[in-house]
Amino acid sequence: xxxxxxxxxxxxxxxxxxxxxxxxxxxxxxxxxxxxxxxxxxxxxxxxxxxxxxxxxxxxxxxxxxxxxxxxxxxxxxxxxxxxxxxxxxxxxxxxxxxxxxxxxxxxxxxxxxxxxxxxxxxxxxxxxxxxxxxxxxxxxxxxxxxxxxxxxxxxxxxxxxxxxxxxxxxxxxxxxxxxxxxxxxxxxxxxxxxxxxxxxxxxxxxxxxxxxxxxxxxxxxxxxxxxxxxxxxxxxxxxxxxxxxxxxxxxxxxxxxxxxxxxxxxxxxxxxxxxxxxxxxxxxxxxxxxxxxxxxxxxxxxxxxxxxxxxxxxxxxxxxxxxxxxxxx
Amino acid sequence: xxxxxxxxxxxxxxxxxxxxxxxxxxxxxxxxxxxxxxxxxxxxxxxxxxxxxxxxxxxxxxxxxxxxxxxxxxxxxxxxxxxxxxxxxxxxxxxxxxxxxxxxxxxxxxxxxxxxxxxxxxxxxxxxxxxxxxxxxxxxxxxxxxxxxxxxxxxxxxxxxxxxxxxxxxxxxxxxxxxxxxxxxxxxxxxxxxxxxxxxxxxxxxxxxxxxxxxxxxxxxxxxxxxxxxxxxxxxxxxxxxxxxxxxxxxxxxxxxxxxxxxxxxxxxxxxxxxxxxxxxxxxxxxxxxxxxxxxxx
Amino acid sequence: xxxxxxxxxxxxxxxxxxxxxxxxxxxxxxxxxxxxxxxxxxxxxxxxxxxxxxxxxxxxxxxxxxxxxxxxxxxxxxxxxxxxxxxxxxxxxxxxxxxxxxxxxxxxxxxxxxxxxxxxxxxxxxxxxxxxxxxxxxxxxxxxxxxxxxxxxxxxxxxxxxxxxxxxxxxxxxxxxxxxxxxxxxxxxxxxxxxxxxxxxxxxxxxxxxxxxxxxxxxxxxxxxxxxxxxxxxxxxxxxxxxxxxxxxxxxxxxxxxxxxxxxxxxxxxxxxxxxxxxxxxxxxxxxxxxxxxxxxxxxxxxxxxxxxxxxxxxxxxxxxxxxxxxxxxxxxxxxxxxxxxxxxx
Numbered sequence: 001x002x003x004x005x006x007x008x009x010x011x012x013x014x015x016x017x018x019x020x021x022x023x024x025x026x027x028x029x030x031x032x033x034x035x036x037x038x039x040x041x042x043x044x045x046x047x048x049x050x051x052x053x054x055x056x057x058x059x060x061x062x063x064x065x066x067x068x069x070x071x072x073x074x075x076x077x078x079x080x081x082x083x084x085x086x087x088x089x090x091x092x093x094x095x096x097x098x099x100x101x102x103x104x105x106x107x108x109x110x111x112x113x114x115x116x117x118x119x120x121x122x123x124x125x126x127x128x129x130x131x132x133x134x135x136x137x138x139x140x141x142x143x144x145x146x147x148x149x150x151x152x153x154x155x156x157x158x159x160x161x162x163x164x165x166x167x168x169x170x171x172x173x174x175x176x177x178x179x180x181x182x183x184x185x186x187x188x189x190x191x192x193x194x195x196x197x198x199x200x201x202x203x204x205x206x207x208x209x210x211x212x213x214x215x216x217x218x219x220x221x222x223x224x225x226x227x228x229x230x231x232x233x234x235x236x237x238x239x240x241x242x243x244x245x246x247x248x249x250x251x252x253x254x255x256x257x258x259x260x261x262x263x264x265x266x267x268x269x270x271x272x273x274x275x276x277x278x279x280x281x282x283x284x285x286x287x288x289x290x291x292x293x294x295x296x297x298x299x300x301x302x303x304x305x306x307x308x309x310x311x312x313x314x315x316x317x318x319x320x321x322x323x324x325x326x327x328x329x330x
Numbered sequence: 331x332x333x334x335x336x337x338x339x340x341x342x343x344x345x346x347x348x349x350x351x352x353x354x355x356x357x358x359x360x361x362x363x364x365x366x367x368x369x370x371x372x373x374x375x376x377x378x379x380x381x382x383x384x385x386x387x388x389x390x391x392x393x394x395x396x397x398x399x400x401x402x403x404x405x406x407x408x409x410x411x412x413x414x415x416x417x418x419x420x421x422x423x424x425x426x427x428x429x430x431x432x433x434x435x436x437x438x439x440x441x442x443x444x445x446x447x448x449x450x451x452x453x454x455x456x457x458x459x460x461x462x463x464x465x466x467x468x469x470x471x472x473x474x475x476x477x478x479x480x481x482x483x484x485x486x487x488x489x490x491x492x493x494x495x496x497x498x499x500x501x502x503x504x505x506x507x508x509x510x511x512x513x514x515x516x517x518x519x520x521x522x523x524x525x526x527x528x529x530x531x532x533x534x535x536x537x538x539x540x541x542x543x544x545x546x547x548x549x550x551x552x553x554x555x556x557x558x559x560x561x562x563x564x565x566x567x568x569x570x571x572x573x574x575x576x577x578x579x580x581x582x583x584x585x586x587x588x589x590x591x592x593x594x595x596x597x598x599x600x601x602x603x604x605x606x607x608x609x610x611x612x613x614x615x616x617x618x619x620x621x622x623x624x625x626x627x628x
Numbered sequence: 629x630x631x632x633x634x635x636x637x638x639x640x641x642x643x644x645x646x647x648x649x650x651x652x653x654x655x656x657x658x659x660x661x662x663x664x665x666x667x668x669x670x671x672x673x674x675x676x677x678x679x680x681x682x683x684x685x686x687x688x689x690x691x692x693x694x695x696x697x698x699x700x701x702x703x704x705x706x707x708x709x710x711x712x713x714x715x716x717x718x719x720x721x722x723x724x725x726x727x728x729x730x731x732x733x734x735x736x737x738x739x740x741x742x743x744x745x746x747x748x749x750x751x752x753x754x755x756x757x758x759x760x761x762x763x764x765x766x767x768x769x770x771x772x773x774x775x776x777x778x779x780x781x782x783x784x785x786x787x788x789x790x791x792x793x794x795x796x797x798x799x800x801x802x803x804x805x806x807x808x809x810x811x812x813x814x815x816x817x818x819x820x821x822x823x824x825x826x827x828x829x830x831x832x833x834x835x836x837x838x839x840x841x842x843x844x845x846x847x848x849x850x851x852x853x854x855x856x857x858x859x860x861x862x863x864x865x866x867x868x869x870x871x872x873x874x875x876x877x878x879x880x881x882x883x884x885x886x887x888x889x890x891x892x893x894x895x896x897x898x899x900x901x902x903x904x905x906x907x908x909x910x911x912x913x914x915x916x917x918x919x920x921x922x923x924x925x926x927x928x929x930x931x932x933x934x935x936x937x938x939x940x941x942x943x944x945x946x947x948x949x950x951x952x953x954x955x956x957x958x959x960x961x962x963x964x965x966x967x968x969x970x971x972x973x974x
Contacts, residue, residue, distance in 0.1 A: 005923055040813065041813045042813070111659075116954070122733045140905075154905075154906040155906075156906050184676035184677055184840060184906075184907070185676065185677075185840060185842060185881060185884045185885065186676065186842075186880055186881060186884040186902075186903060186906075187884065188884065189883070189884035189894060190884075190902065192886075193894075212841070213888040214885070214887060214888045215886055216888070216895050217886065217887065217888045217889050217890045217892075217893070218887070219895045235948070237889050237890045238891075241888065241889060241890050253888060254635070254818060258890030265818060265819065268783070269783045269785070269813065269816065347727070421858045427822035489658075518727040519730055520726075520727060520730040520731035521730065521731050521732050521741075523691055523723075523731075524723070524725065524731045524732075524791075524794070525744070526691060526732075527689055527718055527722060527723050528718060528722075528744055528745040528748055528794075529690060529715040529716070529719060529745065529748050529749055530748050531715070531748075534748070538733075538736075539733050542733075542735050543733065553839075555952055577739065580768075626934065
């Protein structure tokens with residue numbers, strides 16, 4: 001296993017009445033794998049992935065859990081150790097690339113800077129590396145783009161620059177947090193194609209954080225669905241899309257269905273998680289919630305439903321049958 | 331039991347969503363509860379406004395009658411001591427807001443009204459009218475404020491009215507620019523477009539939708555300008571161009587005691603100075619609070 | 629069986645140029661757009677940012693003054709209306725904007741703002757307006773007490789439904805929906821779409837649905853216009869556009885749809901449909917095919933002449949001479965992602 005996260009919990013806000021941003025989340029990513037982490041906004045998916053880099057948002061703290069990368073425990077690293085670690089072993093690609101790039105510095109310099117801060121390299125070597133990376137992420141005419149400022153680049157190109165920066169030290173793992181959310185459809189597909197290609201070429205793993213199941217279906221090998229700060233479903237992509245087994249997954253999928261089935265939607269927006277509901281965290285919003293199955297009283301475990309497909313839902317059988325089987329083969 | 335709870339949660343959901351909006355008054359109270367800085371700021375402003383109205387009446391000693399008790403250091407009979415004319419400094423410090431705060435308040439209101447009107451005009455008439463307004467305010471702002479104020483007061487005569495007018499005029503450009511840029515950005519907002527699409531008239535859009543929103547930062551700025559205005563009013567008096575002694579006023583009191591500090595009689599200048607600084611500080615905090623309450627967009 | 633009904637809205641050769649300040653350059657937001665909308669139908673307008681679709685929507689209401697062209701709504705050319713008549717027209721055509729929080733005045737409660745068009749048009753008196761607001765909120769599936777809420781107090785999806793309630797207040801016949809769901813958190817989009825569907829059925833509304841989300845457009849619209857750099861490059865029935873796209877741009881767009889279905893995985897550089905680079909800025913466009921610089925099927929002629937929108941089959945219009953002359957043939961049913969039941973069980 002390249003990355004193994006166990007029982008990770010993150011809290012926000014006051015210590016007395018914290019908001020449970022992430023509750024005992026466990027997941028793993030193996031070498032060369034592309035893993036999707038999906039969920040609606042506020043489900044805790046970005047928080048969980050940022051924690052792998054030792055980062056939390058304003059007011060957040062990691063209260064429990066373990067993050068092992070190549071067998072080494074990361075939580076508890078000193079500030080200096082984290083700094084050396086970030087960028088060299090795990091790279092991060094954020095959304096809104098224009099905000100992430102320094103507007104007054106040439107993009108080539110920004111790539112070279114990251115490289116030089118982790119590797120001993122002369123300016124000339126760093127420049128070579130920057131040009132190589134620009135070529136790698138699919139930018140035509142890298143010599144000219146090397147000297148461009150961020151505002152001279154289109155959205156797709158700026159996103160590619162961020163990917164180049166993240167890849168500068170050939171990390172083993174790349175975390176991409178909604179990497180294409182501001183981009184147009186044709187550009188989105190191109191950037192994702194390139195992202196998949198380069199991670200394969202340099203042999204890293206990729207964690208794709210997104211809310212778009214279309215992206216997961218097209219680019220990922222495995223998928224984790226997050227909801228209310230928990231992982232509620234995990235599976236390989238084929239089995240997941242053939243028969244999703246959690247109401248949160250159905251809700252995400254229903255957007256992309258032709259038939260908008262009222263009965264499959266979650267009610268309202270995510271609740272804040274200061275006082276966690278008894279039973280399943282999702283039951284106040286869930287169309288499947290049912291007294292007899294214990295949804296209101298018993299917190300569901302991750303049920304194993306075969307071949308590594310697991311669902312945190314007491315009623316996963318009913319949920320699986322809610323959608324007509326999508327493919328004859330499944 | 332837990333089932334009932336669950337039901338209630340399902341049912342309560344849309345209500346909770348509606349209830350998330352906090353009324354402005356409640357938000358203000360919430361700020362007071364949560365932040366000690368807010369409590370201090372509001373207390374200072376309240377006291378300053380109270381003294382503006384009642385200060386001269388509750389002062390324990392006569393404000394402008396010379397007594398033989400000169401240069402007494404602070405004691406239980408004279409809390410802040412007395413000065414070279416035997417005036418009780420405590421009485422004069424609490425009576426001074428009558429002049430300082432009133433001047434600043436009237437000047438600020440004047441400049442807010444004038445500045446907003448001109449700002450609205452500047453934003454809606456962007457031809458030569460707007461250009462003239464902008465260049466005019468540029469040239470006012472290009473001068474050092476204080477020098478301009480002194481020249482004006484000396485030229486026009488040292489009356490209270492003139493002091494108010496000059497302080498107001500000097501603050502107009504701040505409001506003009508603020509309101510103008512606010513109006514310009516509001517005109518691009520979808521709710522203004524939406525009002526147009528609803529068939530609302532231009533007057534309705536300007537006065538129902540644009541102006542009330544544009545005034546929001548104006549009010550916050552007004553509280554901050556209040557502080558500046560107090561400093562300018564006191565500063566003018568300090569230089570002898572404002573309210574004249576023996577009228578109780580912070581600036582002239584500070585000036586009057588300035589030479590006594592080296593003689594060890596620190597109390598003559600320090601107490602009015604501290605009172606003024608506190609008041610300015612209080613208005614700045616309240617300005618910040620107004621901004622927080624009015625500008626929040628959740 | 630039924631004679632095609634008369635369009636409720638006809639846009640003819642609409643042009644909108646924005647002069648660039650201080651230069652002689654011009655931004656071509658709309659470059660000769662013609663389309664029509666039939667009563668009760670939803671016309672989808674798709675395109676990437678910079679394609680001019682939002683400008684087109686604003687021009688239909690004359691929130692932006694078109695540079696030239698005609699917009700005929702119920703036999704009246706609204707580009708020629710005076711300010712007064714225009715205000716009256718605005719009870720018949722309405723718009724819903726992308727960002728719900730931005731389309732409400734933060735200082736006024738929701739009830740007032742929904743009632744505003746009623747009061748402005750003297751549609752009814754205040755008491756009736758209050759009743760009507762409750763009724764409108766009910767129509768979009770919200771409880772009556774929302775009228776007392778303020779925009780910042782309700783969720784994005786709920787506020788967008790309020791925005792729809794406001795748009796239908798004066799019983800309009802046509803509503804322009806400008807990306808009504810793309811600013812909403814995922815998961816609340818479908819509640820808004822459900823409301824739109826429901827209202828169309830109940831009130832017989834016509835929609836112009838502007839979006840960049842092809843999956844959404846496919847599920848909602850009967851006919852679709854594809855825009856690129858201010859022009860419609862392809863216009864046709866939904867199934868034609870998705871099943872048999874003829875314009876190279878449409879085909880690239882279709883090839884970039886990410887279906888939530890791993891059996892239809894997109895392959896990198898799918899079958900040569902990919903375009904070079906990204907959409908250029910619409911400034912000073914050439915007298916040639918606007919796509920020529922990016923198109924994989926480009927010929928010399930494309931760089932020499934402006935392309936005309938040509939009807940290649942009844943109701944299917946394409947702005948590409950190679951398509952019109954049958955040079956770009958369709959590669960067969962499996963060359964593009966299709967409706968997923970097309971393959972049938974095997």
